[in-house]
Amino acid sequence: MSLELVQVNMKAHDPEGLGRFWAEALGWGVSSEAPGVINLEPVGFDWPDPTAVCIDIIAGQEPKTVKNRVHLDLATTSAAHQEELVTRLRELGATPADVGQGDDVPWTVLADPEGNEFCVLEPREVYRDTGPIAAVVVDSADPGAMARFWGEALEWTVHEVADDHASLRSAKGVGPYLEFVRAPEAKTVWNRVHLDLLPRPTGERTAQLERLAELGATEVGLGDAGVSWVVRADPEGNEFCVLGRATD
Known part of the structure; x- marks a missing residue:
């Protein structure tokens, strides 16, 4: 029984247009599971798999008013790249x-x-095998505390903890890192970019939600009744979705 970080969820005024941009940026394939929903994943990818964190782009008309607290870092292999x-x-x-x-x-x-x-990083040895996304990065008031919460929530390995940053990665040693970077700005609005988690097996979602609550996650009322996901927030208020069936 576990939780997997399966995708980054982005809200967009033009999901199709933004989907084309990120598909070209990452060299990934594009599909759509429903109107207003664009799914991006590596070509030939068998979702879910820890070797990649995919992207879902969802139609949303709320304006972007502040810097996102969650962003992507892209990996490169050389200065020329x-x-x-x-x-x-x-x-x-x-x-x-x-x-x-x-x-x-x-x-x-x-x-x-x-x-x-988002950031296009200079070549770094630590990201040599992550794929095009080196890391999913989250602004944080206390990176160490966030690494502890998310490390336990996902059962990922914490690789580094310092005063101003912390990083963790799948215990299988594959895929992008999840990183927390100290930021002075307080969270003021809901995150237009957030994480989506999948219980494995999906029928264990209730037990996983109870475990998340014990770790410090809280319920978020965003009108998710009747849909196939529930919304929670980590101890710093960052919203995330736990996927599953509407009946779970």
Whole structure:
């Protein structure tokens, strides 16, 4: 019995357009399970699998008003690859973004066509086998505490904990990292980008929700009655969905 981090969920005014951007950015395939829902995953991927964290893009008309607290870091293999990828992403519609990173960092901060910030990292050995997404990064007031919560929730391995950041990865040693970075800004609005978890087996969702509550997760009232997921928040208030059947 476990919980798997299966996808990053993004809200979008134009799901199809944003889906095309991220499919081209990552070299992934595109499908749609329902109107207003775009699913992105590696070509030939058998969902779910810890070798990749997929992306779901969902129609939503609420405006983006603040910097996202959850973003993607993209991996590169060389300085030339980083430069080529930034150029290609700009051609696809990405724009430079200023999140206070300054001028002397080795990574490039961009925003996708709907303003979602992401980073194109310089080559780093730690991300050599993650696939195109190096890490899913979450702003945090206490990275160490968040690593402990999420490490227990997902049964992932904590790799590093420092005062200003923490990282963890699937216990199988595959796929992208989940990282928490200290940020001074408090959370003020619900997250347009959030994590989706899948109980395995799906029929064990009730037990997993009880376990999450014991770890410190809280219920979130977002009108999810009758749908096949429930919404919870981690101890810092970051919303996430636990997928399953509406009857679970």
